[in-house]
Amino acid sequence: xxxxxxxxxxxxxxxxxxxxxxxxxxxxxxxxxxxxxxxxxxxxxxxxxxxxxxxxxxxxxxxxxxxxxxxxxxxxxxxxxxxxxxxxxxxxxxxxxxxxxxxxxxxxxxxxxxxxxxxxxxxxxxxxxxxxxxxxxxxxxxxxxxxxxxxxxxxxxxxxxxxxxxxxxxxxxxxxxxxxxxxxxxxxxxxxxxxxxxxxxxxxxxxxxxxxxxxxxxxxxxxxxxxxxxxxxxxxxxxxxxxxxxxxxxxxxxxxxxxxxxxxxxxxxxxxxxxxxxxxxxxxxxxxxxxxxxxxxxxxxxxxxxxxxxxxxxxxxxxx
Amino acid sequence: xxxxxxxxxxxxxxxxxxxxxxxxxxxxxxxxxxxxxxxxxxxxxxxxxxxxxxxxxxxxxxxxxxxxxxxxxxxxxxxxxxxxxxxxxxxxxxxxxxxxxxxxxxxxxxxxxxxxxxxxxxxxxxxxxxxxxxxxxxxxxxxxxxxxxxxxxxxxxxxxxxxxxxxxxxxxxxxxxxxxxxxxxxxxxxxxxxxxxxxxxxxxxxxxxxxxxxxxxxxxxxxxxxxxxxxxxxxxxxxxxxxxxxxxxxxxxxxxxxxxxxxxxxxxxxxxxxxxxxxxxxxxxxxxxxxxxxx
Numbered sequence: 001x002x003x004x005x006x007x008x009x010x011x012x013x014x015x016x017x018x019x020x021x022x023x024x025x026x027x028x029x030x031x032x033x034x035x036x037x038x039x040x041x042x043x044x045x046x047x048x049x050x051x052x053x054x055x056x057x058x059x060x061x062x063x064x065x066x067x068x069x070x071x072x073x074x075x076x077x078x079x080x081x082x083x084x085x086x087x088x089x090x091x092x093x094x095x096x097x098x099x100x101x102x103x104x105x106x107x108x109x110x111x112x113x114x115x116x117x118x119x120x121x122x123x124x125x126x127x128x129x130x131x132x133x134x135x136x137x138x139x140x141x142x143x144x145x146x147x148x149x150x151x152x153x154x155x156x157x158x159x160x161x162x163x164x165x166x167x168x169x170x171x172x173x174x175x176x177x178x179x180x181x182x183x184x185x186x187x188x189x190x191x192x193x194x195x196x197x198x199x200x201x202x203x204x205x206x207x208x209x210x211x212x213x214x215x216x217x218x219x220x221x222x223x224x225x226x227x228x229x230x231x232x233x234x235x236x237x238x239x240x241x242x243x244x245x246x247x248x249x250x251x252x253x254x255x256x257x258x259x260x261x262x263x264x265x266x267x268x269x270x271x272x273x274x275x276x277x278x279x280x281x282x283x284x285x286x287x288x289x290x291x292x293x294x295x296x297x298x299x300x301x302x303x304x305x306x307x308x309x310x311x312x313x314x315x316x317x318x319x320x
Numbered sequence: 321x322x323x324x325x326x327x328x329x330x331x332x333x334x335x336x337x338x339x340x341x342x343x344x345x346x347x348x349x350x351x352x353x354x355x356x357x358x359x360x361x362x363x364x365x366x367x368x369x370x371x372x373x374x375x376x377x378x379x380x381x382x383x384x385x386x387x388x389x390x391x392x393x394x395x396x397x398x399x400x401x402x403x404x405x406x407x408x409x410x411x412x413x414x415x416x417x418x419x420x421x422x423x424x425x426x427x428x429x430x431x432x433x434x435x436x437x438x439x440x441x442x443x444x445x446x447x448x449x450x451x452x453x454x455x456x457x458x459x460x461x462x463x464x465x466x467x468x469x470x471x472x473x474x475x476x477x478x479x480x481x482x483x484x485x486x487x488x489x490x491x492x493x494x495x496x497x498x499x500x501x502x503x504x505x506x507x508x509x510x511x512x513x514x515x516x517x518x519x520x521x522x523x524x525x526x527x528x529x530x531x532x533x534x535x536x537x538x539x540x541x542x543x544x545x546x547x548x549x550x551x552x553x554x555x556x557x558x559x560x561x562x563x564x565x566x567x568x569x570x571x572x573x574x575x576x577x578x579x580x581x582x583x584x585x586x587x588x589x590x591x592x593x594x595x596x597x598x599x600x601x602x603x604x605x606x607x608x609x610x611x612x613x614x615x
Binding site: 118119130136287294300 | 363411414415418419420421422423424425426428429430431432433434435436437439440549552553555556558559563589592593596597599600603604607
């Protein structure tokens with residue numbers, strides 16, 4: 001561990017390496033729709049945001065939530081409902097979905113942080129299941145069918161962005177704003193306190209930090225950003241369904257973080273890309289995809305707990 | 321027919337019985353989880369899948385080998401428990417020195433693999449497993465009709481729960497177990513093979529889940545997803561009861577099953593979430609669980 005400060009660029013306070021990676025990602029996703037299917041790329045971006053939001057909690061707060069599908073899914077229902085029934089413009093739908101998951105995050109988080117470790121995981125999972133049942137039964141969610149044929153309305157009520165390529169720009173902006181925000185949270189003084197709590201909670205308490213307040217704050221932030229991802233995803237696929245709130249989705253996002261590297265900034269993005277790609281191209285294999293995901297889980301836990309980016313970071317001795 | 325709170329008595333007792341049956345499974349499964357957690361400090365996410373395996377192995381024994389229900393009650397827990405032992409030796413035992421979360425993640429991955437494999441092989445529609453001939457039919461109690469098999473399930477699970485409680489709280493082996501939970505190094509110094517004790521405990525907990533699966537097979541259709549959603553309810557039961565306590569697992573399991581049954585009578589829409597609502601309330605009032613020790 002070196003204590004020398006990383007070299008910063010003058011204006012943004014970001015190490016050059018990270019700036020380069022961000023620039024690379026931006027460039028890739030800017031060019032990619034010309035040779036890859038835009039809807040697939042939008043899915044990758046949404047899940048990358050979801051995984052990074054989740055990892056904000058797991059990798060930096062040390063809290064394993066097994067119920068993040070609740071926030072992702074609830075936001076997608078709210079966003080889809082707002083677009084379809086109220087005819088709101090997409091930016092408002094996403095905002096509304098995000099706000100809904102923030103409220104939900106506050107409610108679940110304030111109860112869940114009363115327990116630690118594996119109990120915390122079980123509590124979040126149980127609450128997420130409650131959200132699942134509500135989604136199944138509530139009058140506006142469409143039960144088993146979900147909310148289908150969600151329209152992509154005019155952006156700001158003015159611009160038609162319903163085509164995939166135009167909508168791509170919208171998703172691109174939202175996701176990268178979200179990713180950048182997560183990056184800033186991690187590298188803020190607040191993020192440093194979080195790391196201190198993760199590493200040694202009693203010491204943080206004795207240093208005078210109100211640990212539970214920090215935990216709740218990061219929980220709500222994580223839930224909120226997961227909601228942004230879910231709300232955007234509902235508009236991309238023009239569909240909000242039970243898949244989004246099911247606990248299997250919570251498991252998937254854990255897998256993305258673990259596979260990419262949960263103590264890294266960029267790991268979850270790679271993890272999300274790998275899992276989404278896998279699902280897309282192996283969809284014909286049916287339940288074998290589940291078996292494959294389970295196998296990846298087991299291998300990741302047994303053999304490389306740092307994840308792909310974590311291992312890369314170790315090899316290059318850079319913080320990634 | 322008389323009525324209670326405006327509900328026909330037969331319907332009320334019917335739901336109560338159903339609640340008691342569900343409670344039996346909650347109790348058996350959360351008991352297994354508690355036993356495993358007590359010594360291994362691992363939340364066995366595979367528990368639901370192992371319960372499902374119990375039902376499937378019973379079905380396979382009958383379908384492929386013609387071995388009936390009564391033998392299955394003995395064979396299945398041993399077979400699935402042995403499978404658990406292999407998993408513990410090969411994988412879980414390598415994670416004890418790490419954060420407990422890794423145990424949770426590993427067992428989650430295993431659950432995905434097992435469920436996926438069964439789904440590939442048998443589909444999701446469910447397979448029938450008939451009630452053994454000795455337990456078919458039912459008894460008319462005057463106020464309700466009691467199917468014999470369901471009465472048997474409740475009795476069997478009460479007996480198994482009590483037996484497990486007795487073995488852990490009142491016998492020498494149980495004393496070793498509890499001591500090993502408190503201080504494995506010390507118990508090892510007394511010449512007790514703690515790793516073997518841990519392995520066998522895991523096998524036993526898995527066996528309990530499998531036994532629950534055999535009991536469940538004639539009631540619910542045998543299908544690959546039967547454990548997946550149940551296990552989450554059981555987690556909630558465990559949070560409510562308090563993980564440290566064997567008694568907590570049993571009492572909370574039965575109690576919540578009954579509460580769920582009542583809810584189904586008076587406010588059916590809430591029956592799926594009532595356990596989670598109770599969990600929220602318990603977390604507010606007594607975060608360590610009703611029977612749990614404060615940490």
